[in-house]
Amino acid sequence: MKVKDIMSRPVVIDKSGRISEALDLMDKHHVRRLIVRHGGNVVGVVSLQSVCESLGSRRKYNHPPSLFHVADAVSNSYAILAPDDDARRAVDALREVDAVVVVDGGILGAVSPADVIRAVTPDGTVGDIMKVPAIAPPDARVSAIRKLMMERGISRVPIMDGATLVGIVSESDVAAAMRGVKRRSSQNHQDNNVERMLALDIMRTDVITARPDTPLREAAQLMTDHHIGALPVLNDQRHLVGIVTRRDIVRAI
Secondary structure: OEEEHOOOOOEEEOOOOOOHHHHHHHHHOOHHHEEEEEEOOEEEEEEHHHHHHHHHHHHOOOOOOHHOOOHHHHOOEEEOOOOOOOOOHHHOOOOOEEEEEEEOOOEEEOHHHHHHHHHOOOOOOOOHHHOOOOOOOOOOEHHHHHHHHHHOOOEEEEEEEEEEEEEEEEHHHHHHHHHHHHHHHOOHHHHHHHHHHHHHOOEEEEOOEEEEOOOOOHHHHHHHHHHOOOOEEOOOOEEEEEEEEHHHHHHHH
């Protein structure tokens, strides 16, 4: 199998583009990162994580969204491969970087964990590779959840009311919430309005879950069908016992 067999159409944005444009493209194409170009060359990637870091920077709380550019959130966490390279090279690269850019005289495609798990999944069950999740209560401040994501290097936090899973907050939820505050609030109130946001204000309550004995192929299909990047794992008593992400499945291949 070649890289060209698993790559998807590249979603590209110029380094001078607006952060709001980047978020719109991510939402439209159901992706978490974009290829950033400048003068026809690849110069990095912009991801939901880097957008959250940019929008949530305290020194920028009082800046209107129109002042945020892709250049403020660009990352060099990418690898470049050719379309005829072995697909295994893309899988290996995604253990270390956010994205693989496919180039042959120009930007031809991209390979993400979502692309990989659409093409191949390992044997085994969710319980074989799931991790212990970082959790938060419904009244946790969104700023605290964002900090938790950055400290733990994670992109999703299950929201627990006692022993009950009531929602999940992802990087996309945090980025959209911070963008909304900056768009709706006057500059004098943005700082306070960001700090007042709680998990229950932005969490998604229609959480799709898996069980420890769910086959990885089934888990990958659920993520693909619903355009989601992770599945909280519940046991027979409906207690949260883990979480599995697309990248976890890629690392298990």
